[in-house]
Amino acid sequence: MSPDLRGAMRNFATGVCVATTYADHEGIRRHDAVTLNSLTSVSLDPPLVSMSLRRGSQFLDDLLATKQWAISILDSDAESLARRLARSREDRAEAVAALDATPGPATGALMLDAQSSLECVLWDSFDLGDHTMVIGEVVTTGVRDLQPPLLFLHGTFHQLATAATTKES
Numbered sequence: 001m002s003p004d005l006r007g008a009m010r011n012f013a014t015g016v017c018v019a020t021t022y023a024d025h026e027g028i029r030r031h032d033a034v035t036l037n038s039l040t041s042v043s044l045d046p047p048l049v050s051m052s053l054r055r056g057s058q059f060l061d062d063l064l065a066t067k068q069w070a071i072s073i074l075d076s077d078a079e080s081l082a083r084r085l086a087r088s089r090e091d092r093a094e095a096v097a098a099l100d101a102t103p104g105p106a107t108g109a110l111m112l113d114a115q116s117s118l119e120c121v122l123w124d125s126f127d128l129g130d131h132t133m134v135i136g137e138v139v140t141t142g143v144r145d146l147q148p149p150l151l152f153l154h155g156t157f158h159q160l161a162t163a164a165t166t167k168e169s
């Protein structure tokens with residue numbers, strides 16, 4: 001019997017982020033945004049993060065072509081947005097067009113008004129099983145007042161109001 005990885009990982013609580021990138025075609029820029037929870041901090045010097053994206057993902061294709069993206073870490077009130085951006089490209093297009101976001105200064109990828117945001121340029125990528133791990137060098141970061149984060153656990157979203165804490169020194 002093959003191991004139930006999905007079932008075992010249900011008990012691993014993560015944050016939730018929106019990754020954004022774009023494709024330029026004949027002078028027109030088409031932005032895209034997807035919900036992810038595979039964001040991991042990899043290295044501080046140089047500053048690197050990783051994300052694991054399903055192979056065949058249209059978002060992944062754009063990211064590997066553009067080699068630039070942005071990440072916005074979601075607040076607890078962003079569950080509805082996270083759900084809408086987890087749909088297929090066609091079905092999330094309306095939510096992408098309606099995003100309250102501005103192009104990042106370093107990458108041009110859309111950045112939400114999020115508690116933390118990062119802009120990344122492609123450092124490396126590896127095909128691993130049915131996913132591709134992309135490693136990004138973090139070129140800008142933004143942090144605003146700490147808010148309760150949106151969490152993903154047991155296959156669904158949760159709010160952790162008690163995480164609206166003061167910054168540790």
Ligand SMILES: Cc1cc2nc3c(=O)[nH]c(=O)nc-3n(C[C@H](O)[C@H](O)[C@H](O)COP(=O)(O)O)c2cc1C
Nearest residue numbers: 034035036037038052053054057058059086087089
């Ligand atoms: C909470 C949550 C976390 C997700 N994390 C990932 C992830 O880390 N990698 C991934 O490939 N898809 C992840 N997904 C699914 C993508 O959001 C969804 O498949 C994507 O929007 C489809 O994009 P595509 O059409 O370009 O493949 C996640 C979905 C949810 C709801």
